[in-house]
Structures are given as structure tokens and as C-alpha cells.
């Protein structure tokens with residue numbers, strides 16, 4: 589589901605970018621065990637205006653990022669923000685639940701996958717988790733920063749923003765879903781009374797037993 593105008597203003601402004609840069613990204617880097625290995629290839633679902641994509645390149649030190657968003661207007665904004673990174677970013681309009689359609693991504697393509705506050709926008713959020721797990725290499729890291737059902741139920745959120753109404757997840761439900769797709773949580777915490785969940789998980793090697 590696309591953002592409404594109020595949410596676009598709430599997520600794409602200098603205060604949010606400062607929160608991401610000075611608080612969320614350092615916390616996520618700690619949870620993920622530091623920057624990515626040299627040459628790492630990353631995918632970002634729901635890139636919005638592309639600020640998170642910059643963080644993936646500059647702070648997580650991905651060599652290349654494939655970033656997509658369902659909203660063509662967001663992809664245009666991201667393209668403008670990332671013009672100084674030719675050859676390192678591939679942008680597409682597409683759905684996080686089908687990375688094969690957007691990037692031709694086969695199973696085990698990426699060293700890292702990033703979700704900066706987007707999976708709670710997807711009606712069938714479990715299929716987005718499954719798709720992320722599919723495209724990660726064994727040992728690849730899934731970095732997430734999510735908005736929980738607890739936040740979405742707040743009167744302010746309900747009044748100002750538009751999200752799918754049903755089957756939203758608590759932090760516990762999101763964390764419990766990851767191992768069902770072979771993703772082992774390496775660290776996570778919530779902030780603001782469980783409204784936001786930050787964490788990292790690693791794709792397990794297939795069980796050869």
C-alpha cells in the first residue's frame with residue numbers, strides 16, 4: 589500500500605533523516621555485526637526517496653544496491669538523490685514480494701537485504717519476508733527497522749496515515765516469522781513501548797542432514 593501525503597511528509601524530511609543517520613543506522617550496524625564484507629551486493633525493499641539507499645552504500649559499505657519501490661514517484665525521487673552513484677545502484681518500480689520480476693533475482697543472490705519501515709505496508713507481509721529469505725545467500729544478513737501493530741493502532745497513526753487494516757504484526761510476531769523462512773535473529777530491540785522494532789537476522793545454510 590502506498591503512503592498518503594501526510595506520511596510522505598513524515599518520512600522524508602531532515603528530522604527523520606537525522607534520526608536514521610545518527611540513531612537507527614548506528615544501532616542497526618551494531619545488530620548486523622558491522623559493515624558488509626567487501627564487494628557485498630544488497631537489496632533494499634521500499635526504498636522511498638533513497639536516503640536509506642545512501643546509508644546502505646556509505647555506512648553499511650555495500651558495493652552495489654538493488655533498490656525498489658511500489659510508488660513510481662518515490663523511485664524518481666530516489667534516482668535524483670542517487671545520481672552521484674552511477675553503476676552502484678539499480679532502481680526499479682516493483683513489489684517487495686517479487687524480486688525476480690523487478691531485478692531477475694534468483695535464490696541466493698544477495699549478501700544483505702534491507703527493510704527500512706516498509707513491510708508493515710504490505711498486506712501479505714509474510715510473503716515479503718519469504719521473498720527476502722529466498723534471495724539472500726546463506727550467511728547473508730537481513731536488516732530491519734519496522735513499525736509494529738502497536739504503533740499502527742495508535743489514534744494518531746490511524747488518523748494521519750493509511751496502512752492495511754488487518755493482520756499487522758507485533759514485534760514478537762515479526763521475530764517469530766523469521767525462523768520459518770530460515771532466518772535466525774542475531775539481535776533485536778523495540779523502542780517507544782514496542783512501537784518500533786529494529787533488528788538483524790542471518791540466513792541459515794540449508795540443512796544437509
Ligand SMILES: C[S@@+](CC[C@H](N)C(=O)[O-])C[C@H]1O[C@@H](n2cnc3c(N)ncnc32)[C@H](O)[C@@H]1O
Nearest residue numbers: 589599634635636657658659683684704706709
Ligand atoms: C514508510 S515508507 C518508507 C520509505 C523508506 N524506506 C524510508 O525509510 O524512508 C514505505 C515505502 O514502502 C513502499 N511500499 C509499499 N508497499 C510496497 C511493496 N509491496 N513493495 C515495495 N515497496 C512498497 C511505499 O511506496 C513507501 O515508499
